[in-house]
Amino acid sequence: MIVDASGRSGLLKKELGQLPYGVSVVTVGFGSTSNGLTVSWLSQVSFDPPMLMFAIDKLHFSTELVEDMPSFVVNLLSDDQAEMASHFARRSMSDEHKLDAYETKETAAGQIILSDALAYYACDVVAKHEAGSHWIVIGQVTEAAVLREGSPLTTAQGLRYKK
Numbered sequence: 001m002i003v004d005a006s007g008r009s010g011l012l013k014k015e016l017g018q019l020p021y022g023v024s025v026v027t028v029g030f031g032s033t034s035n036g037l038t039v040s041w042l043s044q045v046s047f048d049p050p051m052l053m054f055a056i057d058k059l060h061f062s063t064e065l066v067e068d069m070p071s072f073v074v075n076l077l078s079d080d081q082a083e084m085a086s087h088f089a090r091r092s093m094s095d096e097h098k099l100d101a102y103e104t105k106e107t108a109a110g111q112i113i114l115s116d117a118l119a120y121y122a123c124d125v126v127a128k129h130e131a132g133s134h135w136i137v138i139g140q141v142t143e144a145a146v147l148r149e150g151s152p153l154t155t156a157q158g159l160r161y162k163k
C-alpha cells in the first residue's frame, strides 16, 4: 500500500498524473509477429553509447513480444497524431493486427517504423529490470532519423496513461 505525505493511501494517481511526458509508439517484432503500443514512460538514459528506456506493464499483450525480441523501435508522434496514439493504446485483440492500420517501412535490420512518425530510434535490448507492475526495458540506439518537421505529442494535450 502506498501512503502519500498527507497520510492518504492509494496509488497517487492524481499526484503522479501531473508528470509530463512525450507520446510515442513502440513497435516490436518482425512481419506478422509484430505489434505497436502507445508509450509515454520513456526517456534517454545514456549519451555514450546512446540509450533509451521505456516501462511496459507486465500484463500487456505486447510484453511477451518485448521479452522475446532482441530489439524495438521508438516512433515519436507529432501533436496532430493523437488519433494514432489512441489506436495503438487499444488492447490487442486476437483478430486484430494494429499495425495494419498505418503505413510502415523498415530499418536496415528489418524492424518496423511508422512512416508518418516525427522521428524513430531503433534499439537493441541491452537490459530489462523489474519495477513493480512494469518492466523497464533499456535499449542501445542502433539506427535513428528525424523523418519530418513538427512538434511532439505530449501528455499535456490530454492523453493519459491510466490504469
Ligand SMILES: Cc1cc2nc3c(=O)[nH]c(=O)nc-3n(C[C@H](O)[C@H](O)[C@H](O)COP(=O)(O)O)c2cc1C
Binding pocket: 023, 035, 036, 037, 038, 039, 040, 041, 042, 054, 055, 056, 057, 060, 061, 062, 063, 085, 086, 088, 089, 090, 091, 092, 155, 159, 160, 161, 162
Ligand atoms: C498516452 C498513453 C501512454 C501510455 N504509456 C504506456 C507506457 O508507458 N507503458 C505501458 O506499458 N503502457 C502504456 N500505455 C498503455 C498501452 O498503450 C495500452 O495498454 C495498450 O493497449 C497496450 O497494447 P497491447 O494490448 O497491444 O499490448 C499508454 C497509453 C496511453 C493512452
